Amino acid sequence: xxxxxxxxxxxxxxxxxxxxxxxxxxxxxxxxxxxxxxxxxxxxxxxxxxxxxxxxxxxxxxxxxxxxxxxxxxxxxxxxxxxxxxxxxxxxxxxxxxxxx
Amino acid sequence: xxxxxxxxxxxxxxxxxxxxxxxxxxxxxxxxxxxxxxxxxxxxxxxxxxxxxxxxxxxxxxxxxxxxxxxxxxxxxxxxxxxxxxxxxxxxxxxxxxxxxxxxxxxxxxxxxxxxxxxxxxxxxxxxxxxxxxxxxxxxxxxxxxxxxxxxxxxxxxxxxxxxxxxxxxxxxxxxxxxxxxxxxxxxxxxxxxxxxxxxxxxxxxxxxxxxxxxxxxxxxxxxxxxxxxxxxxxxxxxxxxx
Numbered sequence: 001x002x003x004x005x006x007x008x009x010x011x012x013x014x015x016x017x018x019x020x021x022x023x024x025x026x027x028x029x030x031x032x033x034x035x036x037x038x039x040x041x042x043x044x045x046x047x048x049x050x051x052x053x054x055x056x057x058x059x060x061x062x063x064x065x066x067x068x069x070x071x072x073x074x075x076x077x078x079x080x081x082x083x084x085x086x087x088x089x090x091x092x093x094x095x096x097x098x099x100x101x
Numbered sequence: 102x103x104x105x106x107x108x109x110x111x112x113x114x115x116x117x118x119x120x121x122x123x124x125x126x127x128x129x130x131x132x133x134x135x136x137x138x139x140x141x142x143x144x145x146x147x148x149x150x151x152x153x154x155x156x157x158x159x160x161x162x163x164x165x166x167x168x169x170x171x172x173x174x175x176x177x178x179x180x181x182x183x184x185x186x187x188x189x190x191x192x193x194x195x196x197x198x199x200x201x202x203x204x205x206x207x208x209x210x211x212x213x214x215x216x217x218x219x220x221x222x223x224x225x226x227x228x229x230x231x232x233x234x235x236x237x238x239x240x241x242x243x244x245x246x247x248x249x250x251x252x253x254x255x256x257x258x259x260x261x262x263x264x265x266x267x268x269x270x271x272x273x274x275x276x277x278x279x280x281x282x283x284x285x286x287x288x289x290x291x292x293x294x295x296x297x298x299x300x301x302x303x304x305x306x307x308x309x310x311x312x313x314x315x316x317x318x319x320x321x322x323x324x325x326x327x328x329x330x331x332x333x334x335x336x337x338x339x340x341x342x343x344x
Contacts, residue, residue, distance in 0.1 A: 003181050004154065007171055008161035010189035014196040016218030020211055022203035030338065037337030038201040038330060039230045039292050040302050041309045042194065045329035046223060047285035048310035049322055056322040058314055066279060073283045077290035083129035083228075086290075090283025091132065095276030 065101070069094040118239075123246025126232065129287070130224040130251060133280035134165070135258045141168045142262020148176035155263040159256040164222070166323065167192050168259070191323040197330055198226040205229075205239040213241050220248035227288035234295040301340045309333035 027035070051070060054062045073090035080086070138159070145155045145168065158168055167188045174184045199218050206214050225247050233239050293302040309329045316325035 001154070003171065003175060003184050004157050004161060006181065006185040007167065007188040008163075010185055011162055011164050011167060011192040011195070012219060014189075014193050015199055015221050016215050018196055018200035019203045019206060019218040019221070020214050022200055023206045023209065023214055024211075027204065032204060033341060034334055034338045035201045035204065037301075037305050037334035037341075038197050039227070040289065040296075040305045041330040041333040041337065042197060042201075042223075042326070043227060043285055043289040043292065044306035044309035044333070045313040045326045047282060047289060048313045048329075049317075049326060050282040050285060052310070052314050053317050053322065056317050056325070058317060066282060069276075069279055070282065070286060073279075073286050074290065077287045078294070081291060081294060083284065083287040083291065086287035087129055087132055087280055087283045090279050090286065091276040093276070094279040095274075098274065098276065 065094060065097050068097060118243040120242045120246035123243040123248075124250040125246075126228055126243075127225070127247045127250035127254075130228065130284055131254050132277070133284045134224065134251065134255055136277035136280055137165050138255045138258025139262035139266070141165060141172070142259035142264075143266030144169055144262075145172045145259065146263040146266055148172040150175070150263075152260070152263055156256065156260055159259040162188070163220070163252065163255065164188075164192050165255075190321070194323065194327050194330065195221060197327070198223070202226060202229060202233075202239075205233045205237070206241070206244075208238055209241050217241065217244050217248065220252055222251060224284060224288075225251050227285075227292075231288060231291045231295060234292075298341070301337055301344070304340060305333045305337040308336050 049056075051063060051066055052058060052060070060067070069090055072093050073086055076082075076089040077086040141159075142155055145158060150158065150172065158171070162168055162171070170191055171184055171188055174187065198221055202217075202221070206217060209217070225244075228247055229239060229244060232243075289306060293299065293306070296302055309332075312329035312332050313325045316328050320328065
């Protein structure tokens with residue numbers, strides 16, 4: 001129980017603090033410009049660790065099917081701009097690949 | 102006259118950015134987190150947590166990777182302090198997400214921002230920042246709809262995992278484990294397409310990917326994500342200064 005409450009507190013603080021403080025402060029222009037690059041940077045980092053790492057080790061072999069599935073998923077995302085369509089095509093591609101191979 | 106135009110503005114905001122629109126905009130992320138939440142529930146159950154503890158973990162901690170690690174460390178009977186410190190490091194990337202979203206919530210009260218921040222996750226951040234492209238401010242009610250839909254989905258998914266986990270064989274067979282990377286691909290592409298700064302954004306994305314892989318040789322996965330984000334956002338800043 002103390003684990004749950006302690007973990008909840010240390011998770012809560014980094015979530016709320018910057019939002020509360022920075023929404024009240026005048027952030028310098030370079031700071032705003034830096035923050036504008038955070039979304040692409042963090043999404044790419046999360047995606048790369050999902051696709052290329054396994055237990056924090058580089059592994060192409062274990063991830064071959066996922067990497068193959070990423071190709072049609074990427075194309076669907078670019079051409080449809082639909083998040084739901086992208087997720088559905090990605091999941092179905094991997095399912096089909098697992099059935100076939 | 103000015104009163105009329107602000108009224109009009111308010112109406113337009115409410116139409117496009119209502120609570121329910123936020124709930125709808127959450128739908129694409131539900132599948133990915135449903136399967137991960139389910140898996141988290143299974144892992145927590147196997148780690149020996151009771152159903153009440155599983156529910157509390159999702160209600161209070163509400164963080165996918167954090168809950169997996171916590172369950173693993175509880176099962177391996179690590180000391181409480183070590184678990185809490187680890188969870189702090191894993192979830193400290195929220196510092197960056199919370200900071201990046203702050204400029205869009207300037208007009209809100211501190212208590213509203215407290216609620217927005219408390220429910221901020223990778224996926225609600227991704228959806229919100231893409232939604233923010235065409236506007237200066239994000240609507241609190243829209244964000245609340247998005248956040249609450251994601252929150253309920255997660256809590257219910259982990260509880261379902263705790264209850265039914267043992268009877269459902271390998272959900273990987275249905276490709277559900279790809280829902281999360283697919284969602285990140287979608288969010289990344291939408292973000293890059295809407296910003297229309299392809300050159301800079303692609304360099305930022307590629308360097309972030311390279312750094313996270315390189316970092317895996319030296320530091321933990323969560324530290325790698327934070328390092329990659331900070332370094333490649335700086336690279337993006339430098340490039341956009343030069344061009």
